[in-house]
Amino acid sequence: MFLYRRWLTVIAGLLFFFFNTVSAQKAALKSNLLYDATGSINLGLELAVAGQWTMDVSGSYNAWDFPNDKKWRHILVQPEARYWLCDRFNGHFFGIHAQWMKFNIGNVDMPFGLWEGxxxxxxxxxxxxxxxxxxxxxxxxxHWNLEAEVGVGYNRVIYDRYPCASCGSRIASDARNYFGPTKLALSFVYLF
Structure with missing residues (x-):
């Protein structure tokens, strides 16, 4: 719980700093429609920082249980620096992103063959x-954009495994490395 509060404090501080330093037409709020389809609350904020550069911070949260004892709980934060090839908030862009996620998943089929168990x-x-x-x-x-993005990269996952979606004692603790898709977004964007 302490880690969540620390992250929320950092994000709130960044938002306060950026909203006090940006002017109109240099900020955007967004929602990833693909996350919406999974029942995850999500919101992104993108701010112009210099020339053709923007800084995007997106987050996603899912805390509810699904029917048939499915679990897809998580909190995800993805900051990203973007370079726009033409105008900011329009056309092609390249980005470099980081990500952190706290998760609790069970009784689900994961995409890309991840977490076979x-x-x-x-x-x-x-x-x-x-x-x-x-x-x-x-x-x-x-004031409105539609944005598509795909990313690939590396993740280090440290986890505990339990025998079923809602019961049992820990079976094992392990870690794994992952290289593959790290970001997939189709976002509806509001420009200020």
Whole structure:
């Protein structure tokens, strides 16, 4: 719990600092529609910092249980520096991102063949990593954009394994390295 409060304090401080230093037309709020489809609350804030550079901080949170004893609980934070090839908030961009996630998953089929045992076990732990991304942002109107992004990179996952989605004592503790997709977003964006 202390770690959550520390992260929230850091994020709140960054938001306060950036909102006090940016002017209009240099900030955007966004929601990743793909995270929305999983029932995860998410929000992103992107701020112009210099020239063709922006800084994006996105977060996702899911704390509810799903039917049939499925668990997909997590808190995720992904800061990213972006370089826009033309205008900020329009067209092609490249990014470098970091990520941290606290998770508790069980009784689910994971994408990309990850966590093969997640159907019959529960995994709880932390993920740290980062990667490179490419994206494109389409102008829909003066204040609205649609943005797509895909990223690949490396993650270190440290976890405990339990025998079922909602019961049991810890079976094992382990860690694994992962290289592959680290970011996938289709976001609806509001520009200030």
């Amino acid at each position: 997640a159907r019959s076990n529960r995994f709880q732990g932390d993920l740290w990593g980062g990667g490179l991304a490419y994206g494109y942002s389409w102008l829909l109107s003066r």
